Amino acid sequence: MFFSIIIPLYNRPQEIAELLDTLTKQTYTLFEVLVIEDGSVDRAEDIVRGYEGELDVHYYEKPNEGQGFARNFGFERAKGDYFIIFDSDCLIPDDYLEIVNNALANNWLDAYGGPDGAHKSFTAIQKAISYSMTSPFTTGGIRGNKKGIGQFHPRSFNMGISRQAWQKAGGFIITRLGEDIEYSIRIHSLGFKIGLIPDAIVYHKRRTDFVKFYKQLHFFGRARINIYKFFPSQLKLVHFFPAFATLGMAFTIIANIAHWPIAQLCNILLLVYILLIFFHSLIKNKSAKIAFLSIIAAFTQLIAYGLGFMQDFWKRVILKRPLKT
Template sequence: MKTPAYSLIIPVYNRPQELDELLACIQLQEFRDFEVVVIEDGSTDDATQIIEKYKASFDLAYYVKENGGQGFARNYAFERAKGDFFIILDSDALLEPTYLNEVEKAIKADNLDLFGGPDKDHPSFTPIQKAISYSMTSFLTTGGIRGKEKNIGGQFHPRSFNMGISRKVYEATGGFKITRMGEDIEFSIRCISMGFKSGLIPKAFIYHKRRTDFRQFYNQLHFFGRARINISRFFPKELKPVHFFPFLFFSYYVLTGLALLFFPSLGVLLFCGIIIYSLLVFFSAIINTKDYKIALLAIFAANIQLFAYGKGFAEEGLRKWLSNTAA
């Protein structure tokens, strides 16, 4: 049997409807030399019926395993995949029909071992999803370092919502070392440190649905903040000054709250800083989205993003410091 050029790796946890929409996009790919490997990672709401729907359309393998987290679910798929390259996709992604064409062109042109693409919002997304998408990619938040050709101080670090590796990379690294808490960034850094060439493929973008409400978004970004500290346990030098920006934002919020309670005049002055930042986000979002409703929601998204990330960063940083002190 001919080896496929690409194995599309999709871990799934209780998201059959999202998987259905992603597989529908994959069915329309113009480049046809691929297989799809779906890993059901301990779901209670499995995707068996969805898989049956697409089995006749393309080479599709479906595996069910006990829950072990997304990193190890991907490793499970790597062990069983047949392709020359593995492409990891989140189940809440949508693709253009030209996605694999763009990947194929870039790999051949740039001889990439490790690659990724950016994410965008789709016209069908809700206003909250679009506001979150703006916030996650804006230069006014931590999103300013996502989807860029150069990472802060080095090569592009692909993220697992849209990441590709060669089989050679997998065989050399053994896949993901940790299953959560920044597992994709740790993996990217480790691959690059071993000499593999990484690159961004701008036209190989996905439409990323992200979270559908601000509570879910808060929880996700709080986890991301913790993950940044977790990565520093493996690569201390990868904790850059820019990563402290959300922590400073969180600290500013706390200081403003305390000042409003005990020194109202100072508190009002500090609160003006939050208003100025929010206005910057609003006008930037207006320019970016051309939609006033999304721009208003973007104020909440940006503030939630930085506050939640900074809080998670502070909590995990304190936990790491206490652990090091005890040792």
């Protein structure tokens, strides 16, 4: 099978260099790479063209429209039987394409997703953020998990779609704010088979500090409401958890300030939650520093997602205002 790897890029030349370097080491070599520069000011053309001797790589530029439409641009120019999309801040293990090719040969999927993890080269903050996004004690526990809640939805940092499915479903119809989940739901609604390839892991850098991580997760919270506007049935109780947690933390602060009797119970529950995160991360990462940072990452994730979710739930569901990105 011939794969077309499609990577939207916006002002991240160093990241694309690291990603392309990992692709030169793939044990399965029947693939091309399409890099779509989406209106970047800090362009990566020279970096990408520097890999032409090692990869079947193609560089394109287009006006900025967002990652969803940049991927569509790549789909329309891809030659492969199967399209794979990565975020530019991913590192790809050497056997990734071999794993995917074997998995599809043994159990065909019209679209698939894979999990993400932390590479050994990541900083302690990046590893803590990776833990938070994949932990059972945060909303990240439902991502890339065999035991996920409800229908599995591939995410665009690590997602594949067959040419046949693309030809019938078309491309992304929204360019951001949950565009990958909407696309997954639409592909599934057309009768195509979607699943997780659990060993097709990528190392996803995400954000390099907690301020950037907060902004990203606030955006994710808003995106969940955007998906609701397309598919109301896809808004589940689990998606409210970060909002409930955020309100619970606010209530705990108020209870302590007001010296309410319930404050003690709230403090105990909060401490138990903190200890669960710390020791679970400590076991997984074998680092007290990362375990401590995982607490910060988990609370950043919950609060940012919760506030973004509540913001757009109020504006777009209660007040019925149109989307403003």
